[in-house]
Amino acid sequence: MPINPIYHHTEEKLKEELLWVQAAQKNPKRFAPLYDKYYEQIFRYIYQRMDDKELAFDVTSQVFLKAMNNIERYEYRGVPFSSWLYRIAKSEVYQSFRDKKAKRTVSIESFQLEGMIEEWEEDRTEDNRKVLLSIIGGLKEEEVQLVEMRYFEKRSYREIGEILELTENNAKVKTHRIINKMKKIYRKSYGQL
Template identity: 30%
Template structure:
């Protein structure tokens, strides 16, 4: 990182190393591959312009802090209709030709969970995305979003607990059908 700060031409390896993770984070937040690609490019453009603002520590956390801000600004600009587009998110899971009962049940459960996640406030979706997609621990997430490690751990715990309760509630309601 120090080399990139002195010589922006050295920024290329950082781009190659982190682009996919940044893109995946952006994609999970906006649901459109083209938008995600534009946002990821904006993240690296901002990072390159602000190399002097890097204060040491985790490069990934610094880049994801920029990504977090870029995505939030983008989502604010396109309110009120923000969606993760469940169909596009489902492409990572078994394809439409799945024929076994287990695959069909699994896909249905995944869609239920995604539907529950879609209903979460943006801040909660963002925390889950940083944790699951970004693969950051609570300390790194705290650094990215500007909260304490304890607050992030508690909030993630509460979000997951609530999702679990909501999922079990929907399962019970379907069984009553």
């Protein structure tokens, strides 16, 4: 499965990013390079989970404002700065759902669904797609997050772990368990059809 290449940095890139962060900690105006680098990524992460585009832009601005206000508290842990931004974004998205009393959105491409069905060695029929959508709709929030990040956003287990504050291995194990659970439900439903 292809994964998001932006997240994976070389040591040099990480060091360069750390210098940007240190500069921004001293002078907030030096936050600009970080903002430019991660604005689109963070927006897409938020928009993936929200129905309203304008609200997604607002929440994105809020995320960067919070990051800027709290950059003095940031501690480098050998991972890209974006993992910290994602955590803020996750918190802001759920805060927005609570404020607006809105339902969480799951954005899925048809080809992504078909890819999952293929992995399970099933036929790519319209019925199978409907069953799979129904299974995703019945998952718990934590389960949806893992499936979404791994299969629809193509993130590595390491990145998933850093965003969800899990170890890479734990993220992997949890995702496999959810997929197995989905397969069981899928086969059970397929038998009933």
